[in-house]
Structures are given as structure tokens and as C-alpha cells.
Amino acid sequence: xxxxxxxxxxxxxxxxxxxxxxxxxxxxxxxxxxxxxxxxxxxxxxxxxxxxxxxxxxxxxxxxxxxxxxxxxxxxxxxxxxxxxxxxxxxxxxxxxxxxxxxxxxxxxxxxxxxxxxxxxxxxxxxxxxxxxxxxxxxxxxxxxxxxxxxxxxxxxxxxxxxxxxxxxxxxxxxxxxxxxxxxxxxxxxxxxxxxxxxxxxxxxxxxxxxxxxxxxxxxxxxxxxxxxxxxxxxxxxxxxxxxx
Numbered sequence: 001x002x003x004x005x006x007x008x009x010x011x012x013x014x015x016x017x018x019x020x021x022x023x024x025x026x027x028x029x030x031x032x033x034x035x036x037x038x039x040x041x042x043x044x045x046x047x048x049x050x051x052x053x054x055x056x057x058x059x060x061x062x063x064x065x066x067x068x069x070x071x072x073x074x075x076x077x078x079x080x081x082x083x084x085x086x087x088x089x090x091x092x093x094x095x096x097x098x099x100x101x102x103x104x105x106x107x108x109x110x111x112x113x114x115x116x117x118x119x120x121x122x123x124x125x126x127x128x129x130x131x132x133x134x135x136x137x138x139x140x141x142x143x144x145x146x147x148x149x150x151x152x153x154x155x156x157x158x159x160x161x162x163x164x165x166x167x168x169x170x171x172x173x174x175x176x177x178x179x180x181x182x183x184x185x186x187x188x189x190x191x192x193x194x195x196x197x198x199x200x201x202x203x204x205x206x207x208x209x210x211x212x213x214x215x216x217x218x219x220x221x222x223x224x225x226x227x228x229x230x231x232x233x234x235x236x237x238x239x240x241x242x243x244x245x
Contacts, residue, residue: 010047037089083117
């Protein structure tokens with residue numbers, strides 16, 4: 001950010017941004033910035049009239065259910081990666097309580113860089129689900145195979161996501177994946193039973209067993225079996241209610 005305040009130019013941003021604006025960084029300021037980042041804080045540099053005036057340390061607080069969500073996702077065999085635009089030191093400080101290693105942290109990534117990072121993972125043959133709630137997350141949500149957003153997210157993030165968690169709980173990320181897997185399994189089960197009914201019913205209705213056993217399906221019996229097939233498929237699908245919380 002850059003603005004005129006009381007006739008003086010005030011600049012706020014990263015050290016890279018201030019350097020581009022010809023603001024010199026002192027060694028003392030760099031040491032203080034490193035200490036703030038080591039404590040998990042993102043550092044915002046402030047310059048007034050072309051000179052460094054101070055540092056602001058801001059820090060995101062982890063959601064209470066963040067650690068439990070990450071643990072459950074990893075138990076499901078999924079790799080969890082922290083993708084953020086924050087400085088690496090601050091990102092790693094946030095990742096440590098979550099049990100993530102430095103290899104699981106992609107930091108200092110620009111909004112378009114987030115989408116590129118996801119595309120790079122996809123190029124390795126992996127499927128990616130992205131969880132985000134900010135404006136800067138929208139390109140990555142659109143790039144991911146599955147974009148997951150929160151009900152409290154920005155409008156653009158909600159529009160870019162395929163799944164919106166209405167209860168605004170991170171643990172619902174786990175439940176949405178479990179429900180998706182269960183739904184896919186039900187689809188395969190229903191297809192199996194549908195093919196099984198038709199594989200048995202059509203030849204019998206055509207009279208395959210008539211010469212040898214004298215068995216043939218009447219139109220009424222065939223209609224009843226088709227109805228039973230539909231009922232069994234619907235009943236099997238309704239069992240998905242057991243997987244929801």
C-alpha cells in the first residue's frame with residue numbers, strides 16, 4: 001500500500017516491496033523482522049517519507065479444529081500441504097503445531113503462483129483438493145480438481161469452489177471427502193445391481209428357460225421385478241444417510 005498522509009508518503013508492505021520503492025533496510029530492522037517471523041508472525045514494513053519507520057507483526061490464529069482436521073486427513077492417506085503467501089518463517093511456525101514439515105509448506109506464493117503450484121502437483125499425476133476462503137485463493141480453487149470453501153469465505157472464493165461447507169467447520173472437509181467416497185461406492189453398487197437384474201431378467205423374459213424348464217416371465221412379473229430393482233437402488237442410496245453427521 002502507498003498513500004499520502006499529512007503531505008508525506010506512507011508505504012506499507014513486504015521488504016521486497018519497500019526495497020522496490022527505494023527504502024533502505026537496516027540490519028537492526030532485519031534482525032527484528034527475523035525474530036517476529038520466528039515467532040510465527042507475518043511482518044509488515046512501514047516507511048514514511050522514504051525511510052523505514054517501523055515493523056508490524058501480525059499473526060493468524062489456528063482454528064480450534066485445524067490440528068484434528070489435518071490429523072484425520074493424513075490418517076486417510078492424504079498428503080496435506082500448507083500453501084500461503086506469508087513469509088516462510090511465519091508459515092513454518094504455523095505449520096509446526098499442525099505436525100507439518102518444511103517439505104509440506106509452500107510459502108511466499110503469489111495468488112497466481114498458488115494456481116501454478118497446484119498445476120505442478122497435478123502434472124505429477126496427483127489429484128488436488130484445495131481449501132481456501134480468501135480472494136487470493138480463488139485462482140487456486142478454480143485450478144484444483146476439487147475446490148472447497150467455507151460459508152464465511154469471500155464471494156469470489158465461494159463462486160470458484162465446487163464444495164461450500166455450510167457449517168463453517170474445518171472437520172467438515174474430512175466429512176465431505178468421506179461422503180464423496182461413499183457416494184461413489186454407492187454408484188458402483190447400484191450399477192452392479194442394475195446390470196445384474198437386467199443380465200438375468202432379459203434372457204428369461206426372452207424365453208431362454210422356456211424350452212428346458214418351461215419358465216418365462218410374464219409382462220406383469222417383469223414389471224414387478226423392474227420396480228423392485230428401482231426400489232433396491234433407491235434404498236441402497238438412502239443408506240448414505242448413515243455416513244453423514
